[in-house]
Amino acid sequence: MTTAVAAPFRFFSLRVVRTRRLGPSLVRVTFAGADLAHFHSHGHDQSLSLFLPAQGRTEPVVPIELGDGWWQGWRELPDDVRAVMRSYTLRALRRNPDEIDIDFALHGIGPGAATPPGPASRWAARARAGDPVVLLGPAVADNRAIRFRPPEDTDLVLVWGDETAVPAATAILEALPAGTRARAWLEVPHAGDVQDVAAGPDVEITWLTGGRGALAEIRAARLPRCERPYVWIAGESGRVRELRRHFVQERGTDRRRVTFVGYWRRGLTEEQLRAAGE
Structure with a gap:
C-alpha cells in the first residue's frame, strides 16, 4: 500500500531494474514500479529521499501506513530495523515504461578511497535487479524540492x-x-x-x-x-x-x-x- 504524506510529496514503492557503472566513483541505478505513474516533476535538480534496507535486511522498513506521522514512527524504529534514509537528486524520468534514474557517488569504494563506504554507497555498489526501495518524491511537477529557478531575464x-x-x-x-x-x-x-x-x-x-x-x-x-x-x-x-x-x-x-x-x-x-x- 502506498500512502500519501503531505502534498506535493508521497511514497513510492520501487524496485531496481538495472545498474550501469558510469566511472570508478559513480553508478547509475534505474528504478521502476507501478507507483511511478503518480510521480511528477519538471525540475532538473529535483530532491528525493531514498529509503534502503537496514544492514542484514532485504526490505526497507518505513511506517508509511502512518501517513503524516511516518517521520516520528520511522525515528522510533530500532536501529537494526529502521530503513536507511539518504537524499539524492533525480537524474532522469522516462515514460512508457515509467522509470527513473538516480546516480550514486560511491564514497569509500573507488580506487584510492581514504574512508570506508557508507550504507548507501555499499548498497549502490551491490544493487541488483529486483532489489526493493522506498522513495519519498513529488506527486506535483512544481514543488519546493526544486531549487534551480533562474530568473526569466538571465543572460x-x-x-x-x-x-x-x-x-x-x-x-x-x-x-x-x-x-x-x-x-x-x-x-x-x-x-x-x-x-x-x-x-x-x-x-x-x-x-x-x-x-x-x-x-x-x-x-x-x-x-x-x-x-x-x-x-x-x-x-x-x-x-x-x-x-x-x-x-x-x-x-x-x-x-x-x-x-x-x-x-x-x-x-x-x-x-x-x-x-x-x-
Whole structure:
C-alpha cells in the first residue's frame, strides 16, 4: 500500500531494474514500479529521499501506513530495523515504461578511497535487479524540492557541483533552452568519472579531476560579458559557502540570483547532519 504524506510529496514503492557503472566513483541505478505513474516533476535538480534496507535486511522498513506521522514512527524504529534514509537528486524520468534514474557517488569504494563506504554507497555498489526501495518524491511537477529557478531575464548560467551534485548539474545543463549561455565546473575524483553531457553548443563544461580546486579555476576564469547572471552551486557545504562568497563578494553577483545547496558536509554522516538540524 502506498500512502500519501503531505502534498506535493508521497511514497513510492520501487524496485531496481538495472545498474550501469558510469566511472570508478559513480553508478547509475534505474528504478521502476507501478507507483511511478503518480510521480511528477519538471525540475532538473529535483530532491528525493531514498529509503534502503537496514544492514542484514532485504526490505526497507518505513511506517508509511502512518501517513503524516511516518517521520516520528520511522525515528522510533530500532536501529537494526529502521530503513536507511539518504537524499539524492533525480537524474532522469522516462515514460512508457515509467522509470527513473538516480546516480550514486560511491564514497569509500573507488580506487584510492581514504574512508570506508557508507550504507548507501555499499548498497549502490551491490544493487541488483529486483532489489526493493522506498522513495519519498513529488506527486506535483512544481514543488519546493526544486531549487534551480533562474530568473526569466538571465543572460548567463553559471554552475558548480562536486560528484554528489553532478547528476543534478548535468541534468540542468542538458535541459537548458537552446541558445542559453552557460559555464559549468564539475568536480569528480577520477578522470574515468568524466561523462558525456548532451548540452547545447553555448554550454562550456570544465571537468576538474584528481582534487583540482574549483575556487582557483573559477577565480581565473574569464566569463562571457553579461548583465544578469544566475549561479547554481551544490555539493559539500564548506565548498558551497566558499564559492558563494566568491560570486557575491568578488564578482559582485546579486545574492538573490545565487542558489546554493549543501548536499553533504565533510566529516559528518547524514544522520549527524539531521541531528544538528542542517
